Amino acid sequence: MKRTERICRILQILTKNPNKDFSLGYFAALFDCAKSSVSQDMKTIRESVDEGGYGRVATTTGARGGVRYVPHISGEKALETLREIRRRFLETDRVLGSGFLYTSDIMFDPHIARGVAEIFARHFAESEATCVVTVETKGIAIAAFTAELLRLPLIVLRRESKISEGSTVSINYFSGSADRIQKMSLAKRAIQPGAKALIIDDFMRGGGSIKGIQDMLREFDAHAVGIGVMIVAESDHRKKIGDYFPLLLLDLDEKNDGVAGVRLNPKIEKDWFREKTPV
Amino acid sequence: MKRTERICRILQILTKNPNKDFSLGYFAALFDCAKSSVSQDMKTIRESVDEGGYGRVATTTGARGGVRYVPHISGEKALETLREIRRRFLETDRVLGSGFLYTSDIMFDPHIARGVAEIFARHFAESEATCVVTVETKGIAIAAFTAELLRLPLIVLRRESKISEGSTVSINYFSGSADRIQKMSLAKRAIQPGAKALIIDDFMRGGGSIKGIQDMLREFDAHAVGIGVMIVAESDHRKKIGDYFPLLLLDLDEKNDGVAGVRLNPKIEKDWFREKTPV
Numbered sequence: 001m002k003r004t005e006r007i008c009r010i011l012q013i014l015t016k017n018p019n020k021d022f023s024l025g026y027f028a029a030l031f032d033c034a035k036s037s038v039s040q041d042m043k044t045i046r047e048s049v050d051e052g053g054y055g056r057v058a059t060t061t062g063a064r065g066g067v068r069y070v071p072h073i074s075g076e077k078a079l080e081t082l083r084e085i086r087r088r089f090l091e092t093d094r095v096l097g098s099g100f101l102y103t104s105d106i107m108f109d110p111h112i113a114r115g116v117a118e119i120f121a122r123h124f125a126e127s128e129a130t131c132v133v134t135v136e137t138k139g140i141a142i143a144a145f146t147a148e149l150l151r152l153p154l155i156v157l158r159r160e161s162k163i164s165e166g167s168t169v170s171i172n173y174f175s176g177s178a179d180r181i182q183k184m185s186l187a188k189r190a191i192q193p194g195a196k197a198l199i200i201d202d203f204m205r206g207g208g209s210i211k212g213i214q215d216m217l218r219e220f221d222a223h224a225v226g227i228g229v230m231i232v233a234e235s236d237h238r239k240k241i242g243d244y245f246p247l248l249l250l251d252l253d254e255k256n257d258g259v260a261g262v263r264l265n266p267k268i269e270k271d272w273f274r275e276k277t278p279v
Numbered sequence: 280m281k282r283t284e285r286i287c288r289i290l291q292i293l294t295k296n297p298n299k300d301f302s303l304g305y306f307a308a309l310f311d312c313a314k315s316s317v318s319q320d321m322k323t324i325r326e327s328v329d330e331g332g333y334g335r336v337a338t339t340t341g342a343r344g345g346v347r348y349v350p351h352i353s354g355e356k357a358l359e360t361l362r363e364i365r366r367r368f369l370e371t372d373r374v375l376g377s378g379f380l381y382t383s384d385i386m387f388d389p390h391i392a393r394g395v396a397e398i399f400a401r402h403f404a405e406s407e408a409t410c411v412v413t414v415e416t417k418g419i420a421i422a423a424f425t426a427e428l429l430r431l432p433l434i435v436l437r438r439e440s441k442i443s444e445g446s447t448v449s450i451n452y453f454s455g456s457a458d459r460i461q462k463m464s465l466a467k468r469a470i471q472p473g474a475k476a477l478i479i480d481d482f483m484r485g486g487g488s489i490k491g492i493q494d495m496l497r498e499f500d501a502h503a504v505g506i507g508v509m510i511v512a513e514s515d516h517r518k519k520i521g522d523y524f525p526l527l528l529l530d531l532d533e534k535n536d537g538v539a540g541v542r543l544n545p546k547i548e549k550d551w552f553r554e555k556t557p558v
Contacts, residue, residue, distance in 0.1 A: 004283050008327030011287055015294065016333060048287030054295060096445045104444065104466060108435055110427035137415045137435065141423040148389035148424075156387055156416065163457075165383065166375045178442075187383060 006031050007041045014045070014057065014069035018121075019151035023066040042067055053077050054118075070125065071149045073118040075272035079264075081115030085248060086262040088112075089231070097257045099235075107138040107202045107230070116247060117145030119268070120200060120228040123245055124150065127226040129198035131155050131191065133217070135184055135209055139202035142230060146200050155197075157216060161185035169219050176206030184212050186220075195222035204229045207240035214241070231262075285310050286320045293324070293336065293348035297400075298430035302345040321346055332356050333397075349404065350428045352397040354551035358543075360394030364527060365541040367391075368510070376536050378514075386417040386481045386509070395526060396424030398547070399479060399507040402524055403429065406505040408477035410434055410470065412496070414463055414488055418481035421509060425479050434476075436495060440464035448498050455485030463491050465499075474501035483508045486519035493520070510541075 010027055024042070028035045046057040053074035060066045085106065088094075094101050106112055120142075129150065134143035135157040147154040161168040165187040175182045191197075199213050210227060217223055227244040235252045246265050253260035289306055306317045325336040332353035339345045364385065367373075373380050385391055399421075408429065413422035414436040426433040440447040444466040454461045470476075478492050489506060496502055506523040514531045525544050532539035 002323075004286060004323050005327045005330070007283060007287065008290055008324060009331055011290060012294065012328070012331045012333060015291065044281075044283050045287060048284045049291070051284070052288055052291045054291060096443065098442070100443045100445075102443065102445050102466065102468065104435065104469065105432065108423065108426075108433040110423055110431075110433060113423060114427060137419070137437065140416070140419040141433065144387065144389055144392060144420040144423055145427075147387075148393060152389075153384065154387040154389060154420065156383065158416065163377070164375065164379045164381065166379075166381050187381065189381065190383065 001031060001033075003037075003041065006033065006037075007044055010038070010041055011045050011049075014067065015055070017151075018055070018069050018071050018149050021060050021066050021068050026066075071118055071121045072125070073115075073122050075268075078115075078119050078122075078268065078272060081112065081119065082247060082264050082268070084115070085112060085231070086264070089248070089250065089262045090259060095258050099252050099254050099257065101259070103203065103231075104138060108141050110141065113141040114145050116142050116230050117149055119247055120146045120198075120245075121149035124198050124226045124228060127198055128196060129225050130196045131198070132200055133157065133191075133197040133213060133224075134200050135159075135213055139200055139230075142202060143200040146198070146228070150198070152198070155186070155190050157184045157186050157213060159183060159185070165190075169216065171212060171215050171219065173208055173212035173215065175208045175212075177208070182209075182212070184209075184216055186216055191217070191220040191222050193221035195220065196225040197222055199224050199227045201228075202230050204232045204239075204244070204246070205235075206238065207244075210244070211240040280310055280312075282316075282320065285312065285316075286323055289317070289320055290324050290328075293346065294328075294334070296430075297334070297348050297350050297428050300339050300345045300347050305345075350397055350400045351404070352394075352401050354547075357394075357398050357401070357547065357551060360391065360398065361526060361543050361547070363394070364391060364510070365543070368527070368529065368541045369538060374537050378531050378533050378536065380538070382482065383417060387420050389420065392420040393424050395421050395509050396428055398526055399425045399477075399524075400428035403477050403505045403507060406477055407475060408504050409475045410477070411479055412436065412470075412476040412492060412503075413479050414438075414492055418479055418509075421481060422479040425477070425507070429477070431477070434465070434469050436463045436465050436492060438462060438464070444469075448495065450491060450494050450498065452487055452491030452494065454487045454491075456487070461488075461491070463488075463495055465495055470496070470499040470501050472500035474499065475504040476501055478503050478506045480507075481509050483511045483518075483523070483525070484514075485517060486523075489523070490519040 024035045024038045027038045055071045058068045132147040133155045167188045168185045170185040229246045231248040232246040233250045251260040303314045303317045307314045335349050335351045337347045337349050411426040412434045446467045447464045449464040508525045510527040511525040512529045530540040
């Protein structure tokens with residue numbers, strides 16, 4: 001096998017398995033070559049991955065010494081995703097009245113969900129989360145892609161307890177968006193005690209449903225180590241939760257049932273573009 | 280830039296954008312090199328992708344002449360996924376009684392959902408679907424990954440009509456699993472007339488909910504061009520729908536509230552392993 005072909009093969013395996021550790025010996029055995037050759041291949045792969053703007057190749061320490069592909073979207077590529085979402089939120093026919101926006105097509109667009117997940121995967125790479133948690137329905141695609149990139153299981157809270165969930169824990173919480181008490185339910189076996197959850201959701205107004213997820217986690221002796229929300233309405237200033245990471249901030253014009261503006265989380269622009277100024 | 284680095288960069292872009300067309304000129308401009316060099320690179324990339332067992336690089340015809348990465352999981356890799364799912368379905372603590380199985384952890388496992396989506400993406404590659412459709416909740420991860428691989432939008436039917444969906448169409452259908460009439464609802468703007476839908480679902484017993492999705496599609500002057508279901512209970516022989524593609528067949532032991540067996544769809548073994556016999 002030619003060296004270039006081997007490099008292509010290794011690159012495909014690494015990128016198809018984000019955050020999975022591979023020993024150099026694994027590739028040496030797979031392609032029947034010396035470990036030193038794999039080591040040289042890895043140098044080329046690392047450089048091209050660094051330049052590519054999607055991820056990084058990390059060296060893992062320990063007896064075996066291996067490598068791992070870590071998703072790490074570049075600021076520039078993150079900005080492309082964020083601008084695309086902003087553009088779609090500003091489409092005029094999206095406003096339904098009473099301050100509600102039609103967002104299902106955005107939240108389930110695989111390209112957007114993937115882009116959002118890449119930003120969350122970068123931001124929460126060091127969170128040490130052991131699972132990703134969301135509540136049905138519209139955040140599931142984003143949460144699933146995030147869980148894949150971080151190589152974590154995904155747990156989806158249900159609105160109603162289903163017979164196919166077995167025995168469940170249910171909680172009630174106040175939803176400001178719905179202006180009423182709502183319910184969440186989760187199978188007793190779904191979360192292990194001590195779990196460290198990364199909460200992912202698509203939209204936040206007052207923070208009620210995320211506070212509900214936190215209450216639920218407490219029932220399982222688990223807790224959140226991070227909260228990522230794709231878009232947060234700025235109009236409701238009395239947020240029920242503290243530290244969360246929004247990608248976009250939505251300024252709802254409640255008087256006129258419209259969107260007054262959508263801006264990027266300034267923290268992303270600040271932290272991810274130290275060297276370049278975004279246009 | 281060295282040739283090997285350029286090849287790695289092109290490979291990353293192609294595999295990150297399944298079913299997206301790229302002209303050779305695009306890469307030539309991006310890496311500031313001759314189109315003939317890109318053409319040579321593509322030969323190497325095509326060979327290594329073919330060998331890798333994840334996809335293929337297809338040449339697109341037309342004035343510009345370009346390339347496209349098409350997911351095409353190998354029979355061997357498909358079998359790994361199917362065996363893993365079978366193993367998990369046979370775990371003893373999965374049976375809840377009354378013929379119900381706890382499956383949420385399997386259906387939302389990103390690694391499994393990805394593997395299932397790769398099989399659907401291969402099987403339905405030529406379906407000419409214009410969208411992927413599922414009904415909430417447990418099939419959403421699988422459907423989202425499938426939609427990404429096929430570069431299609433995902434449409435999720437809801438159980439209840441929500442204020443954030445705007446005006447909706449609702450239908451009632453009989454669910455054999457739940458043994459009662461259930462409801463499905465979809466925003467009027469969600470599907471264009473004439474849409475060709477690939478229906479994806481996680482589990483099928485009598486086929487009621489998939490028949491419900493078909494009824495809904497009819498309301499929108501749309502229709503299904505394919506139906507993929509991860510696992511189908513064989514016990515209920517009176518299926519309400521005709522042509523569907525299951526990955527696994529589940530033999531429920533209803534008398535003893537257990538799983539009598541799980542077998543692979545023999546069609547996959549037959550068609551995807553013409554040359555090799557699966558172990």
